[in-house]
Amino acid sequence: MIRLDDVQIFVQTVEAESFSEAARQLNIAPGLASSAVQRLEKELGVxxxxxxxxxxQLSEDGERYLPHARAMLDAQHQGQQALAREGSALKGLLRLSVSSDLGRNLLLGWLDAFQHEHPGLSLHIRMSDRSVDLVRQPLDAAIRYGTLADSSLVAMPLLEHNRRALCASPAYLAKHGKPSTVDDLRQHNCLRYVWSEQVHERWRFTLPGGDRTVSVTGNRISDDADVVRRWAVAGEGIVYKSRLDVLEDIKAGRLVELFPHAHCEPSPLNLVCAHRSRLTPAMTRLKGFLRERCEALLATCPPVA
Structure with missing residues (x-):
């Protein structure tokens, strides 16, 4: 008989790419992880x-079995969530993927508060500026900016009218001057970040005369958007990020908005799930909690004229 804990160790080993790392993450001895996979192989005969x-590395049989193993664990998780629905208190594991800047500087504190309200919940947070496969990876949801390319996913809006903000520090503007048009950005040091292996260097604007895309350059790029925001605060260049990410810096005077907010690219924030079976009571309450926090924060700083 196949044991679900053996299946879990197999999936964890695939993701960790080694028995020792999987064992460390699961807080078990490496020998137990290896034995569990060997026991599973014996039961499957492969x-x-x-x-x-x-x-x-995964064998061909391992590649074929992996999605089914994840489906077994997913079914177990959904069963636990279904049982949790019967009680008034939220229970179980909530697995989320969040981006670096938003995650560290806003969501981390908000998710702490949410868990304190619902102590029966366990949180598993993956913080990364890479896209995630919500179908194949063991995640309940991702919190991401932008419109969805995959229409099969379920997007629950957290902040529909959010836009990007073009910003620089007072020190940078004092030294290099303020761009008067978007075309002037080509003469400035623009701080860029990488999202899913692609450098975000084509900055889009909605101007009175129509949409405009400006290809920018600069001497700094990072695959961590939080690093790029910190560079901007330190006076190293101009940044173009979600206004939600830089709002506290704008309010504190660490960053200055350069163009009217309405001219910047839309950047709606969504809580995204793979399918409707993920819309558990915990997910529904989390959506309402985060939406309320986002709108309250945005209301504290009116858009520039």
Whole structure:
């Protein structure tokens, strides 16, 4: 009989790319992780991994079995959530993917408060500026900016009217001057970040004469958007990010908005799930909680004229 904990260890090993790392994440001995996968292989009658003295990778059978293993764990999780619905208190595991800047500087504190309100919940947070596969990866939802490219996903709006903000520090503007048009950005040091292996360097604006895209350059790029915001605060250049990310810096005077807010690219914030079966009571309450926090924060700083 296949044991679900063996299946979980198999999936964790695939994601961690080693028995030792999977064991560390699960807080078990490495030998137990290896034994669990061997036991699963014996039950299935196949080799799930191709092993050598230097490496380990999924076998063809392992590749075929992986989505089914994840589906088994997903079914177990949904069953636990279904049972949790019967009680008034929220229970179970909530697995979220969040972006770096929003995650560290806003969501981390908000999610702490949400969990304190619902102590029966356990949080598993993945913080990264990479896109995630909500179907294949063990996640309940992702909190992301922008419109969805995949129409099969379920998007629950948290802040529909959010836009980007073009900003620089007072020190940078004192030294290099303020751009008067979007075309002037080509003469400035523009701080860029990488999203899912692509550099965000084509900045889009909605001007009275129509939409305009400006290709920008600069001497700093990072795959962590929080780093880019910090560079801007330090006076290293101009940044173009979600207004929600830079709002506290604007309010404190660390950053100055350069163009009318209405001219900047829309950047709606959504709570995204793979399918409607993920819309558990915990997810519904989280959506309402985060939406209220986002709108309250945005209301504290009116848009520039």
């Amino acid at each position: 080799r799930l991994f191709t092993r050598s003295t230097r490496s380990m």
